[in-house]
């Protein structure tokens with residue numbers, strides 16, 4: 001996730017290959033460089049969650065759960081160390097685009113209305129040529145309650161229906177079974193796998209491997225696994 005370290009560093013290459021755009025002659029202009037306003041994330045609702053566009057004001061609510069080391073087992077960074085650092089990161093994310101202007105960033109803090117607390121973070125990176133990648137993180141105290149499934153379903157639906165995206169991508173470490181099962185339950189199919197890749201993993205360890213999942217617009221919906229999934 002970019003929230004942690006910027007998965008786009010690796011995914012740009014993978015997706016260029018998958019989409020066959022590696023040899024594209026020219027970079028398309030970003031909305032900003034065309035003088036168009038950059039799209040802003042919408043607040044999205046699901047059965048149990050409000051997906052709130054991430055703001056600097058979320059930092060004090062999220063700093064404690066984000067310190068949990070269990071979150072970082074398959075993520076390339078270390079937990080944030082201070083509120084100041086987290087505010088700065090949220091400020092940066094709220095700019096809504098990569099420094100080169102080619103990516104549009106949407107980030108959401110997931111608030112559970114029933115539990116009256118935030119339970120995780122989600123992101124979508126919109127690229128030129130109508131594809132997007134998603135990232136997901138649920139705080140360990142809320143794992144296995146179907147929240148990630150519920151939120152991701154809504155985000156994917158939003159990307160296809162309201163952001164004119166044709167393809168959604170989810171990348172994860174090969175060993176991240178929870179993230180992989182989640183992608184599969186969402187209806188994604190495995191598109192590529194690089195078992196030797198270690199470009200997004202903590203230094204010093206053995207190559208960890210990545211797997212890329214994709215979901216095309218109009219792909220048949222997977223059967224609902226839980227009632228909560230019907231967002």
Ligand SMILES: CC(C)(COP(=O)(O)OP(=O)(O)OC[C@H]1O[C@@H](n2cnc3c(N)ncnc32)[C@H](O)[C@@H]1OP(=O)(O)O)[C@@H](O)C(=O)NCCC(=O)NCCS
Pocket residue numbers: 001070071072074075136137138139142143144145146147148149150171172173176177178179181182185225226
């Ligand atoms: C991956 C993650 C977001 C899943 O969140 P979650 O809210 O617990 O997932 P859900 O409850 O919606 O589970 C949906 C499905 O995913 C799969 N799944 C989730 N956690 C799993 C686990 N620990 N082991 C195996 N499968 C798991 C199951 O198929 C599950 O459906 P089921 O409960 O009906 O079997 C969460 O484990 C997480 O935040 N991990 C740390 C951060 C991370 O690695 N993010 C992904 C980066 S690529």
